[in-house]
Amino acid sequence: MAKAKAKEKEGGRKLVAQNKKARHDYHLLTTYECGMVLTGTEVKSLRQGRASLVDGFVQIDGGEAWLHNAHIPEYAQGTWTNHSARRKRKLLLHRAEIDKLASKADESGHTIVPLALYFKDGRAKVEIALAKGKKEYDKRQTLREKQDRRESDRAIAAARRRQRALAGR
Template sequence: MVRKKNSNTLAENRKARHDYFVEETIEAGIALVGTEVKSIRNGRVNLKESYADIKNGEIFILSMHISPYEQGNIFNVDPLREKKLLLHKAEIAKLAGLVSREGYTLIPLALYLKQGKVKVSLGICKGKKDYDKRNSMLEKAHNREMQRAMKERNRY
């Protein structure tokens, strides 16, 4: 699978695709404060250990670190605060049903801009075992070798 990097992508959680099988993705808006948006646009966000949780019919992203904006002074907020995701109630109910199955969780995969708004790509993921991770790495290495061989073959 070849993924083209979107120019509007602000942050990507590459480790999520290594640690989880992504079964479905959904796009959601995210409620942010102005200084957080400025910091995200500067690329000062970390999605590595973040996950989403459903509380009282609302979805929140937890442990997503957004560094304080340097010129934000008193308007800066806690870098690790819970960020609310903006979804319709029907979508939240659907996600709650999918996540209630054993081994499934909601993981933010990427932050990107869409029509000037910060959006998050949320994946419904199932954790990989160690042998699954090894198989994925071997498959990636084989694909890389095939691409090199094809490139070398086309050169002549």
């Protein structure tokens, strides 16, 4: 228990939720780390490791960044103070970052997606990215490159094992 607290105080990053689908569906151009305005029951629910970013997206509205459709389930021990699971949450970014994101997101084909939700130094953070949607052939090409890289790594590892076996004789 003491080690976990010490690790968290050292600046450890405790991952709560990750959006792997976003890395598959989008070309990520730039990433930003930002804080969130949360209620107490949302933080307690996140500390239990419960959240989902699959349908989430970020929208700039009135000079403020808002995270929509991120699912943080209600806290089990919460009472009438519990939060709604899919409410929109305000993101904390610098004015220059918001302006830059807003201008880029207005371009055709660009969107802002959440990538990860985590605790850093005891504070809830969300990693967002300015992204451009991939076409279907881009997705297939990315998968093909990944498979080719995996096959070449396996071949290299097998060759090294054979060399070690021959050298050990």
